[in-house]
Amino acid sequence: MxxxxxxxxxxxxxxxxxxxxxxxxxxxxxxxxxxxxxxxxxxxxxxxxxxxxxxxxxxxxxxxxxxxxxxxxxxxxxxxxxxxxxxxxxxxxxxxxxxxxxxxxxxxxxxxxxxxxVLPDGHPVLELIEEHDKKCDPIKIAELAAAAVEDWTNSDKIQSDLREMLIFDASIRELVMEKAKLPEESMDFFFGRPLSILIKGYGIIATQNGKSFSLRKL
Structure with a gap:
C-alpha cells in the first residue's frame, strides 16, 4: 500500500x-x-x-x-x-x-x-470583482508588460496604462476594506494577487507613492 x-x-x-x-x-x-x-x-x-x-x-x-x-x-x-x-x-x-x-x-x-x-448571489463585492477583472485583466497586463520591457525607453504610453491599472487595483482594495470592513488578508481572495506582484513576474518593479506608482525595469 x-x-x-x-x-x-x-x-x-x-x-x-x-x-x-x-x-x-x-x-x-x-x-x-x-x-x-x-x-x-x-x-x-x-x-x-x-x-x-x-x-x-x-x-x-x-x-x-x-x-x-x-x-x-x-x-x-x-x-x-x-x-x-x-x-x-x-x-x-x-x-x-x-x-x-x-x-x-x-x-x-x-x-x-x-x-x-463561494460567494452567494447578490454579494455586494461581486459587482466590484467583475469591474476589477475587466479593468485589471491579467492577460492584458501580461501583454502591456511584455511590450514595455521590450522597448522601455519608448513605452511611456504603455507605462501610463499600467500605472492606471495599478492605481485602480490598489484603490478598489482600500475601498472594500474601508466600506465593507473586510480584513486586508481577504483581498487576495476577492481580487487576486496585487498587480504590483503580477507585473514583477514580467520584469517590472512597481513602487507605490501615495496614490500613484512609479515603474522601473528589473
Missing part, C-alpha cells in the same frame, strides 16, 4: 487548488477561511504540479495561500513537517502522492471552484 512519508516536498511546492468537494471545508467553523485563499485569475502564470512547469491559467482557480512570501502551503508546519488541517485537508491533498501522480491527475482539472461558487 502506498503511504505518504510526510516529507513535505509536495506541500512546499504550493497549496492545493480547491474543488467542489472542498466547499464544505469553507463552511466549517474551524475549516478554511477566505483569508486562507488566494484567487489566481485566468491568464495568470501559475505552477502546474503535474506538468512541473509555470503556465498561464486557462480558468480562474482558488488556492490555499503560501506562507512567508513563498508558495509553501500555509497549513504546513515547517518545524514538525505536519499538515495542521490533515484530517480536513482538501481533495488534491488527499489524492496527491508523489510516487503515484495518477490519482491527482484524474481530478486535477475537474470541478475546480471560483469566487462565484
Amino acid at each position: 502506498n503511504e505518504c512519508k510526510q516529507c513535505g516536498t509536495c506541500c512546499r511546492k504550493g497549496g492545493p487548488a480547491l474543488h467542489t468537494q472542498d466547499l464544505p471545508l469553507l463552511k466549517e467553523a474551524d475549516g478554511i477561511d477566505l483569508t486562507d485563499i488566494v484567487t489566481l485569475r485566468k491568464g495568470e502564470m501559475a505552477y502546474d504540479q503535474p506538468q512541473g512547469a509555470v503556465l498561464p491559467l486557462n480558468e480562474e482557480i482558488l488556492k490555499i495561500k503560501g506562507s512567508g512570501g513563498e508558495w509553501t502551503c500555509k497549513f504546513f508546519a515547517l518545524s514538525s513537517q505536519v499538515c495542521r488541517i490533515y484530517k480536513n485537508r482538501p481533495l488534491e491533498c488527499q489524492k496527491l502522492f508523489c510516487e503515484d501522480p495518477e490519482p491527482l491527475m484524474e481530478i486535477y482539472s475537474k470541478d475546480r471552484i471560483s469566487r462565484k461558487d
